[in-house]
Amino acid sequence: MATVGLESKTFEKFPDIVGRDDDVNYLNHEHSVASWLITLDHKRIGLLYLVTITLMFLLGGALAGAIRLELLTPKGDFLAADTYNKAFTAHGIIMLFFFLIPSIPAVLGNFVLPLMIGAKDVAFPRLNLLSYYLYFAGSVIALTALLLGGVDTGWTFYTPFSSTYSNSYVVVMASGLFVVGFSSILTGLNFIITVHRMRCPGLTWFRLPLFIWAIYATSVVQLLGTPVIAVTLGLLGVERVLGVGIFDPRLGGDPILFQHLFWFYSHPAVYIMILPSLGVTSEVIATFSRKNVFGYHIIAFSSIAIAVFGFIVWAHHMFTTGMSPYAAMVFSLLTFSVAIPSGIKVFSWLATMYGGSISFDTPMIYAFGFLGLFTIGGLTGLFLSTLGTDIHLHDTYFIVAHFHYIMVGGAIMGYMAGIHFWWPKMTGRLYSEFWGKLSAGITFIGFNFTFFPQFILGYLGMPRRYYEYPDEFQVLNVFSTAGASILAIGYLMPLFYMIHSFFFGEKASSNPYGGSTLDWTNTTSPPSPHNFEKTPVVTEEPYHFHGKEAAVVSH
Amino acid sequence: MSAIKETEQDHGQHHHHKDLAHHFDTLEQQHDANTLGMWAFLLTEVLFFGGLFAAYTIYRYKYSAVFEEASNHLDIKLGAINTVILILSSLTMALAVRCSQTGSSLWTGRWLLITIGFGLMFLGVKYFEWKHDYHIHLMPGKDWSGKDWWHWQYAKQAKEMEAHSKGAEHSYPDRNTVPPDNDPKFGVKGIQESQQARLFFLLYFCMTSLHALHMLVGFVLIGIIAYFAYQGAYSPEYYSPVENIGLYWHFVDIVWIFLFPLLYLLGAHMGH
Amino acid sequence: MFEEFKWLPEQASTVAPEVDMLTLFIVVVTVLITALVGVLTLAFAVAFRRKSESYIPAPSFGNVPLEIGWTLIPVLICLVMFSWGVKVYSNIVIPPADAMEIYGVGRQWMWKIQHPEGQREINALHVPIGRPVKVTLTSEDVIHCFSIPAFRVKQDVVPGRYSSLWFQPTKPGTYHLFCSEYCGTEHSRMIGKVIVMEEADYQKWLSEGAESGQALQGRKLYTKLQCVTCHTGNAEAKAPNLEGIYRKHIPISHIDGVKIKDGTKVFADDAYIRESILYPNAKVAAGWESIMPTYQGLVTEEELLQVIAYIKSLNQGQTPPRTEETPTPATIQNKSANKEAN
Amino acid sequence: MATTEHPTHQPASLSLYFITFGMLMLLTILTIFAGFQNFGMWSTPIALGIAAVKAALVVVIFMHGYSSSPLIWIIILASMFFLTIMLGLMLSDYVSRGWLL
Numbered sequence A: 001m002a003t004v005g006l007e008s009k010t011f012e013k014f015p016d017i018v019g020r021d022d023d024v025n026y027l028n029h030e031h032s033v034a035s036w037l038i039t040l041d042h043k044r045i046g047l048l049y050l051v052t053i054t055l056m057f058l059l060g061g062a063l064a065g066a067i068r069l070e071l072l073t074p075k076g077d078f079l080a081a082d083t084y085n086k087a088f089t090a091h092g093i094i095m096l097f098f099f100l101i102p103s104i105p106a107v108l109g110n111f112v113l114p115l116m117i118g119a120k121d122v123a124f125p126r127l128n129l130l131s132y133y134l135y136f137a138g139s140v141i142a143l144t145a146l147l148l149g150g151v152d153t154g155w156t157f158y159t160p161f162s163s164t165y166s167n168s169y170v171v172v173m174a175s176g177l178f179v180v181g182f183s184s185i186l187t188g189l190n191f192i193i194t195v196h197r198m199r200c201p202g203l204t205w206f207r208l209p210l211f212i213w214a215i216y217a218t219s220v221v222q223l224l225g226t227p228v229i230a231v232t233l234g235l236l237g238v239e240r241v242l243g244v245g246i247f248d249p250r251l252g253g254d255p256i257l258f259q260h261l262f263w264f265y266s267h268p269a270v271y272i273m274i275l276p277s278l279g280v281t282s283e284v285i286a287t288f289s290r291k292n293v294f295g296y297h298i299i300a301f302s303s304i305a306i307a308v309f310g311f312i313v314w315a316h317h318m319f320t321t322g323m324s325p326y327a328a329m330v331f332s333l334l335t336f337s338v339a340i341p342s343g344i345k346v347f348s349w350l351a352t353m354y355g356g357s358i359s360f361d362t363p364m365i366y367a368f369g370f371l372g373l374f375t376i377g378g379l380t381g382l383f384l385s386t387l388g389t390d391i392h393l394h395d396t397y398f399i400v401a402h403f404h405y406i407m408v409g410g411a412i413m414g415y416m417a418g419i420h421f422w423w424p425k426m427t428g429r430l431y432s433e434f435w436g437k438l439s440a441g442i443t444f445i446g447f448n449f450t451f452f453p454q455f456i457l458g459y460l461g462m463p464r465r466y467y468e469y470p471d472e473f474q475v476l477n478v479f480s481t482a483g484a485s486i487l488a489i490g491y492l493m494p495l496f497y498m499i500h501s502f503f504f505g506e507k508a509s510s511n512p513y514g515g516s517t518l519d520w521t522n523t524t525s526p527p528s529p530h531n532f533e534k535t536p537v538v539t540e541e542p543y544h545f546h547g548k549e550a551a552v553v554s555h
Numbered sequence B: 001m002s003a004i005k006e007t008e009q010d011h012g013q014h015h016h017h018k019d020l021a022h023h024f025d026t027l028e029q030q031h032d033a034n035t036l037g038m039w040a041f042l043l044t045e046v047l048f049f050g051g052l053f054a055a056y057t058i059y060r061y062k063y064s065a066v067f068e069e070a071s072n073h074l075d076i077k078l079g080a081i082n083t084v085i086l087i088l089s090s091l092t093m094a095l096a097v098r099c100s101q102t103g104s105s106l107w108t109g110r111w112l113l114i115t116i117g118f119g120l121m122f123l124g125v126k127y128f129e130w131k132h133d134y135h136i137h138l139m140p141g142k143d144w145s146g147k148d149w150w151h152w153q154y155a156k157q158a159k160e161m162e163a164h165s166k167g168a169e170h171s172y173p174d175r176n177t178v179p180p181d182n183d184p185k186f187g188v189k190g191i192q193e194s195q196q197a198r199l200f201f202l203l204y205f206c207m208t209s210l211h212a213l214h215m216l217v218g219f220v221l222i223g224i225i226a227y228f229a230y231q232g233a234y235s236p237e238y239y240s241p242v243e244n245i246g247l248y249w250h251f252v253d254i255v256w257i258f259l260f261p262l263l264y265l266l267g268a269h270m271g272h
Numbered sequence C: 001m002f003e004e005f006k007w008l009p010e011q012a013s014t015v016a017p018e019v020d021m022l023t024l025f026i027v028v029v030t031v032l033i034t035a036l037v038g039v040l041t042l043a044f045a046v047a048f049r050r051k052s053e054s055y056i057p058a059p060s061f062g063n064v065p066l067e068i069g070w071t072l073i074p075v076l077i078c079l080v081m082f083s084w085g086v087k088v089y090s091n092i093v094i095p096p097a098d099a100m101e102i103y104g105v106g107r108q109w110m111w112k113i114q115h116p117e118g119q120r121e122i123n124a125l126h127v128p129i130g131r132p133v134k135v136t137l138t139s140e141d142v143i144h145c146f147s148i149p150a151f152r153v154k155q156d157v158v159p160g161r162y163s164s165l166w167f168q169p170t171k172p173g174t175y176h177l178f179c180s181e182y183c184g185t186e187h188s189r190m191i192g193k194v195i196v197m198e199e200a201d202y203q204k205w206l207s208e209g210a211e212s213g214q215a216l217q218g219r220k221l222y223t224k225l226q227c228v229t230c231h232t233g234n235a236e237a238k239a240p241n242l243e244g245i246y247r248k249h250i251p252i253s254h255i256d257g258v259k260i261k262d263g264t265k266v267f268a269d270d271a272y273i274r275e276s277i278l279y280p281n282a283k284v285a286a287g288w289e290s291i292m293p294t295y296q297g298l299v300t301e302e303e304l305l306q307v308i309a310y311i312k313s314l315n316q317g318q319t320p321p322r323t324e325e326t327p328t329p330a331t332i333q334n335k336s337a338n339k340e341a342n
Numbered sequence D: 001m002a003t004t005e006h007p008t009h010q011p012a013s014l015s016l017y018f019i020t021f022g023m024l025m026l027l028t029i030l031t032i033f034a035g036f037q038n039f040g041m042w043s044t045p046i047a048l049g050i051a052a053v054k055a056a057l058v059v060v061i062f063m064h065g066y067s068s069s070p071l072i073w074i075i076i077l078a079s080m081f082f083l084t085i086m087l088g089l090m091l092s093d094y095v096s097r098g099w100l101l
């Protein structure tokens, strides 16, 4: 049904690039298994990532299910204490390092970044494949750690618990993260060079789509932050293996130093997770409003600003450690600096919609969800950067709610928007709009059901990482668990209708949504193995939906 | 973004240089991308070592006195010799790059091998240094207890004490008995100092071995590139692999330039 | 399960209302902003929904006043939150000078509490209403976190150092004491109760639970650990007189073995005394040789607290004779108010 | 795209490399000499200062910084900037701990 509408969204300005039926594209030009596993084609590598991170998401989600089931009742009756601890540790690690950090950059970034800038590939295709296999190897090591018996330190690995007291497979897990960290660095490096050196003629910096700016900013963070977590985990490993005291106070070490080093990466890392989503949102809102993005330059710079400011706020995770109160004040003030560019983005998107011609396709529905949930998640961050309130809220369920709002409500909504948006380009097929919208709606409702109660739980004082809790917290936990079941349905549905559409979906035109960037206007769906028949030349800013005649038809 | 004219000068019509990868348009573009890629990688490396430097900075700030004393147990002579060797290797590396720019493949290869030679000398010196450090129990490993540190401090202390309290009933065990880990008699420059000293040596070990690891990786890469250089793979038009390995090697040199004063020299003024 | 349900946590300390007011302020601001974003999204989505496939809206160009507005207004809001936050935070972290002091030690997975009068309790903390209480904390193993939601206070408990938090209860009752820093398997069972009592009840509780006083224990250790052999308190002493040093400014000559400027002083608080016992030559008292041995590994954290309590109670002329085996309780019981004297 | 920042591919003169090497040697001697003097609190800044000059020589001459594009200089400065942020802000916590109470 909806597909009819989709075809007609192509403007005359962006004529459909019709390929013959026997056209080769990147999906069908080679068939052997090897042609997938050792491909240097950025599009195929993107799909390899897509499959792997989806599996990781399911694993992380299944663990979340176990967590929520345990928390249904105040007593620990479903999981043993240790198992619970290992479950949330594995959940956090898998969701962050193996799903969310690679999600948009490695899947969508790999797939569309060269298309968007008119390049034949990324700058270093072999490095790109190496990144994928490092990611894969890291995942295997991490899963090995889980199979051996798991890790019970929490994803934050705080010393001296992780270095001296924990009897779990910390070193194995840390090596997994070490390896996957290098995958992340290499991907970021590749993208930075690609953006600098591979743009097609005419594509100046301020003609880049905003998604590119966002990925660029993300890559900068990956390059600067990730090595620090790598050494930190390395030191942790050395401490555990050699039994020395880098972070253990009994041996002269300083456990707070570990936290400084850890958060020097892990705070910026949260912007690795959100910036790409912000980029997708800019694309989606512009395309489905058929309008240029309001304040293009400022949005572009705000991505860079977020990336840079992200490096000066890390100690806001440490306000209660007994760090210097003066340093705490400085870090509190600095933390607010990130909120300003984020706000500018939100308001500029609203202004983009104003006066637009808005259609409600699935990606746009997800983008709406993103707008609301990211705003709530971000604004609750302000409770935490304010010193007076963070003391009470630190390490309670308020924190859990805050970051799930941003990461699940924000980042994953953005990721889903992006996957739906570029699905026709990736597969050449259209998924069912009906199921798409339905799952977006279910996700939104389920999500709020799951995580809103946790804000209240947090303010009431329920600490996080508790597998048993006082009775009075049960009501809200029941809500939360119920919500999680709805949420699970919302996340599982796309799995079915997307896979279905891959085989049976209607053929997509080259530009089903009327997008204005090179990936839509100059390539077929799916693109040919070398992306473009001829190197495109760009002559105007992105998001110009007008033809030369400026066909402003009033209605 | 759209107005979709397409260039005529796409790669089909263009003579393909043998060294040009398919996804680049010109050698120039490829060279730029490679150099930039290397620099970006070095940026990562700076932060990679940066983590260790941060740990060093904090502990140095907290335990400055002990760190200065502890550094006196490293061998300044060997450190200095190694500094010279490494700078020499940097020079030969620079010459290798220059030869590849001027097109003399043979000398590119030779200078690269000489660079490896200096690198091996550096590691050789380092090996003996570490071995010695290990023997006197400065390095983590068996018997790494900082007890020798106690003895040194202790001997020094005993001398000072004798000068002051004329033969009072201080009975110090001789240097060969190993004191139990928490004997308070050894406490004056006590346990916590030996721990702090251990931290110093640990950081020394971590920093120098990470540095050495980078050299080992460098050997392999330089070796490969030297092989290709002998094969005549590089020309004034295409030499970015040589240039990049050069950048890497100079970076490793720079790290050492900082490690040397920070690890070996910080207590030199206190004398041995 | 619905009976116990509450929307807001108990407000049981002097800072709790302040924190709640600040929270309320941020809630109002953020709800308004969220509503603004939500309403505008929906309104625009409806008002500007696609009516014709061929319609292409006119591009928007910047709107400078609007953009300045949505930059500056959030900046202002943030500054208000920040400064208000700092104000409340100062009240949370700076204890009043007259706070009564309690010690707490965290370990996997229990809280050990000691009152100055010597009462010890595990996973429970009895405090009188209306008096500021300062809890000085340390850990025997990993990092824990001492958290009392009803008081809106929370402090990580880090091994190897002292941290402290304070509160002044305003409402009798029993409240949760949580460990809110993850510390291993039984982290969620490292919970206890804070029992706030009327002053009279508290005094009664104290006298019932009376064990030997903490300072008394400390005094025994003072002789047992041979402190007294050097710190004899008389003229021939090899070490400074410790009588009445608590909360004095002490001139020191060396830090970590390095000679420092003459006239530098340190403030002799708990941390300093602790440091002097564990790391004697971290700061050396001016005019003395650094011959004091370290006691690290010889005293437990609990014993350390007792020795410190004793030194704090030690007044002019009270150092026991070197030979004294067991101190007479009387000398301890007449604790005069040496703190006020300073 | 057209690259605006060309590195000059002109090889540098040989003598430049040898002079640089000589200067690096001199600075090495200087840093050892300085190490044995007691400058009090200035020792570390002096040692780091000399090391920085040496590093700058390597970057500018051996690594061809003199003919590198502005972009590469941005990378170099960025690495120093973020390193400073990491060390500086971390240290700020430790230095100011004793200030209150």
Ligand code: HEA
Pocket: A156, A270, A271, A273, A274, A316, A317, A318, A335, A336, A338, A339, A340, A342, A343, A344, A346, A374, A375, A376, A377, A378, A379, A381, A382, A384, A385, A386, A390, A393, A394, A395, A399, A402, A403, A406, A407, A411, C033, C037, C073, C074, C075, C077, C078
């Ligand atoms: C993608 C992930 C992500 C993102 C983007 C963010 C974004 C932010 N985070 Fe969050 N955070 C986490 C993930 C994330 N966080 C995680 C995982 C943790 C817990 C880690 C752990 O301990 O396990 C955490 C914890 C955390 C803490 C520590 C709490 C504690 O443990 O005590 C703090 C404290 O300051 C904080 C603050 C912020 C702020 C201010 C932002 C800002 O960037 C938000 C900016 C956005 C907005 C503000 C909304 C849009 C703006 C407007 C609509 C304009 C109007 C605005 C104003 C009035 C200013 N976060």
Ligand code: HEA
Pocket: A057, A058, A059, A060, A061, A062, A064, A065, A067, A068, A088, A089, A091, A092, A093, A095, A096, A099, A100, A153, A154, A155, A156, A400, A404, A407, A408, A412, A450, A464, A465, A466, A467, A480, A484, A487, A488, A491, A492
């Ligand atoms: C990207 C990051 C991400 C994502 C997507 C999620 C998703 C979810 N998280 Fe997670 N969470 C974290 C990151 C994330 N989380 C982090 C970092 C922590 C902190 C860890 C720590 O403290 O160390 C945490 C902690 C955390 C806690 C706190 C545990 C504690 O402190 O004790 C809870 C509790 O409710 C929770 C719940 C959920 C739920 C219900 C979801 C839901 O959104 C999940 C929905 C998805 C599904 C339900 C998947 C559906 C699929 C299946 C069910 C298929 C079954 C499987 C197969 C067929 C193989 N999470």
Ligand code: CUA
Pocket: C106, C107, C108, C109, C143, C144, C145, C179, C180, C181, C182, C183, C184, C187, C188, C190
């Ligand atoms: Cu102790 Cu958690």
Ligand SMILES: [Cu+2]
Pocket: A266, A267, A270, A314, A316, A317
């Ligand atoms: Cu953060």
